[in-house]
Amino acid sequence: MSYPKNSWYVAATRDEMGEVANDFLARRILDTPVVLFRLSDGSVAALEDRCAHRPYPLSAGHREDDLVVCGYHGCTYDATGRCVRVPSQDTPPLGAQVRAFPVVERGPFVWVWIGTPGGERLRPPPSTPWLQGDGWSSVGERRDVAANLLLLHEHYLDLTNVFAMHAEMVPPGIEALPPLEEVEVSELSVSYVRELPKAPLAPWEAQVSGLDSVESFGRKETGTFVTPGLHKQTYTISGADGPELELVRTHAFTPESAGATHVFLQISWRGTAVSPEAGEQLAAVFHEMADRDTAVLETVQRCLDEDPPSRRYVNVKADRAAVRARRIIVSMVEEERGI
Incomplete structure (x- = not known):
C-alpha cells in the first residue's frame, strides 16, 4: 500500500453527481470499487460496488427510487448497504450487507471515507x-x-x-x-x-x-x-x-x-x-x-x-x-x- 486509507478523499464533483436523484457513478477509489448515487433527499450515498451474493457490480444494475437493484439476481439494497430483498426467497439472508461509506458534500467536492469505520469522526474533511x-x-x-x-x-x-x-x-x-x-x-x-x-x-x-x-x-x-x-x-x-x-x-x-x-x-x-x-x-x-x-x-x-x-x-x-x-x-x- 503506497497511500493512507484513513483520510478523506474526493470521490466525485457535485457536477458529476448532478442536483437530483440520478444514475450511478462507478469509480475505483483506494483499490476499492465504489458506486455513488444521489438520493431523493439530495444527499449522496456511496456503497461498495459489489453485490453481497455474487461478485457483480451494483452499478451494472438499476435504481428503484432510493434502492439499488443488482442486475445479476435482483438482490436489492438500501442506502445503508443493507440487503432488503432477494427475489428468490421471502427474506434476505441474515447479515446480507455491503459496506456503505461516509460521504460529505462540500462546495464542488463529494468527499468519501474508505478507511477504518468510525475513523471519519476523528478527522473531518479539510475546509475549502x-x-x-x-x-x-x-x-x-x-x-x-x-x-x-x-x-x-x-x-x-x-x-x-x-x-x-x-x-x-x-x-x-x-x-x-x-x-x-x-x-x-x-x-x-x-x-x-x-x-x-x-x-x-x-x-x-x-x-x-x-x-x-x-x-x-x-x-x-x-x-x-x-x-x-x-x-x-x-x-x-x-x-x-x-x-x-x-x-x-x-x-x-x-x-x-x-x-x-x-x-x-x-x-x-x-x-x-x-x-x-x-x-x-x-x-x-x-x-x-x-x-x-x-x-x-x-x-x-x-x-x-x-x-x-x-x-x-x-x-x-x-x-x-x-x-x-x-x-x-x-x-x-x-x-x-x-x-
Whole structure:
C-alpha cells in the first residue's frame, strides 16, 4: 500500500453527481470499487460496488427510487448497504450487507471515507472556503493520471520545474525562483511561502488580471500539503495598494491504485479588475499546464516501474517541502500497517 486509507478523499464533483436523484457513478477509489448515487433527499450515498451474493457490480444494475437493484439476481439494497430483498426467497439472508461509506458534500467536492469505520469522526474533511463564495469564482476539471499519489504531491510542492516545463508562465526578468526559506511542518501538513521580486506581468497574467502590463508587481506564492487527498497552492499579484489578483489552484488527489490517481482540479480567483473572460482564460492556461504535468508524471512513474529496487535518486534544496510531505504519508501508511 503506497497511500493512507484513513483520510478523506474526493470521490466525485457535485457536477458529476448532478442536483437530483440520478444514475450511478462507478469509480475505483483506494483499490476499492465504489458506486455513488444521489438520493431523493439530495444527499449522496456511496456503497461498495459489489453485490453481497455474487461478485457483480451494483452499478451494472438499476435504481428503484432510493434502492439499488443488482442486475445479476435482483438482490436489492438500501442506502445503508443493507440487503432488503432477494427475489428468490421471502427474506434476505441474515447479515446480507455491503459496506456503505461516509460521504460529505462540500462546495464542488463529494468527499468519501474508505478507511477504518468510525475513523471519519476523528478527522473531518479539510475546509475549502475559497471554493464556496466570498467573492471567489472557480472553474474545474477532472483527469486520471497514471502515477502514484506521492509523485503528484512532490511535483506540486516543487515549482522550480516551471522554468523547464512552463516557461510562458514566468514573469519577465525572473530567471530563478527564490529558495524556500519558510517551510512549516505540523503533524499532518506541510506548507511553504515564497516571495518573488517585482517584475512586469507575463502575458497570461495581464490577460486575466486586467492590470497594466507595463507596471511591475510583487508576487507571493504558497504551497500546502493539506492532507494526503488535498494540495493547495496560492499565487497573489500585489501592487502598491495590496493584492490585485489572488489565485488558488486546488488539487484533490484520490488514489485509484498504487500507480494511478484521480485528480480533481479547481482554479479559483478574485481581483480588482479581473477580465470577464477570466474563467475561460484560466481554464485554458491551467489545462495546458496540467497536460504537460500529466505527461511528465506518467513518464516518471514508468521509469520507477522499470527501475531495479536498489535504484536511488538524490534530493536538492527545492525538495524540502516535498520530502516532508513524503515522510508524513509514509508515517501514516506505517501506522495503519502497525509498523
